[in-house]
Amino acid sequence: MSEMDEADLEKGRQRGSHGRQQAEGVLVIRTIAMPADTNPAGDIFGGWLMSQMDLAAGNMAGRVCQGRAATISVEGMQFLRPVKVGDEVTLYANLVKVGRTSMRIHVDAWRRPRYSDRSEPVTQADFVFVALDAEGNPRPVFVDG
Numbered sequence: 001m002s003e004m005d006e007a008d009l010e011k012g013r014q015r016g017s018h019g020r021q022q023a024e025g026v027l028v029i030r031t032i033a034m035p036a037d038t039n040p041a042g043d044i045f046g047g048w049l050m051s052q053m054d055l056a057a058g059n060m061a062g063r064v065c066q067g068r069a070a071t072i073s074v075e076g077m078q079f080l081r082p083v084k085v086g087d088e089v090t091l092y093a094n095l096v097k098v099g100r101t102s103m104r105i106h107v108d109a110w111r112r113p114r115y116s117d118r119s120e121p122v123t124q125a126d127f128v129f130v131a132l133d134a135e136g137n138p139r140p141v142f143v144d145g
């Protein structure tokens, strides 16, 4: 990675974390998996988890580019183990690359069973967001240089 790319990444991380970067990433969403979010088998529906991850990455992308951004791709989605009703679900986001108009954000989802003090990873993926102007066209991530 060039020095300029690294400087952009660092600038993006500062904006995206508001100083709250932890080893796992930035804790963007913590929520409880509810009965309404289940699949027919009674476990949590993967689509619900994907939407939470998209919300988490989108939230960080909006902070980084300080404006509107849209998901252009989701890569490497893996479901490692099921999420159960009542689990505490935590979404950590990590900005891994800043391009000219795009931001690659890795999201890790963890579950903590309701009455346990142990958490385990359940899902991860890379989300690529594109910064958009008012007309919905790509614009530079950093408009202020």
Ligand SMILES: CC(C)(COP(=O)(O)OP(=O)(O)OC[C@H]1O[C@@H](n2cnc3c(N)ncnc32)[C@H](O)[C@@H]1OP(=O)(O)O)[C@@H](O)C(=O)NCCC(=O)NCCS
Pocket (backbone or CB within 6 Å): 070, 071, 072, 073, 098, 099, 100, 101, 102, 103, 128, 130, 132, 136, 137, 138
């Ligand atoms: C986002 C959108 C405006 C981008 O327009 P576009 O003309 O395809 O954009 P470009 O080809 O200029 O690419 C923009 C950036 O995305 C990157 N990109 C394009 N396709 C990509 C892909 N499949 N995976 C990862 N990055 C990709 C490009 O490399 C470029 O990044 P850079 O400027 O940092 O180098 C357009 O694709 C769009 O509106 N998509 C729908 C978005 C949406 O509605 N998302 C929600 C779905 S529910």
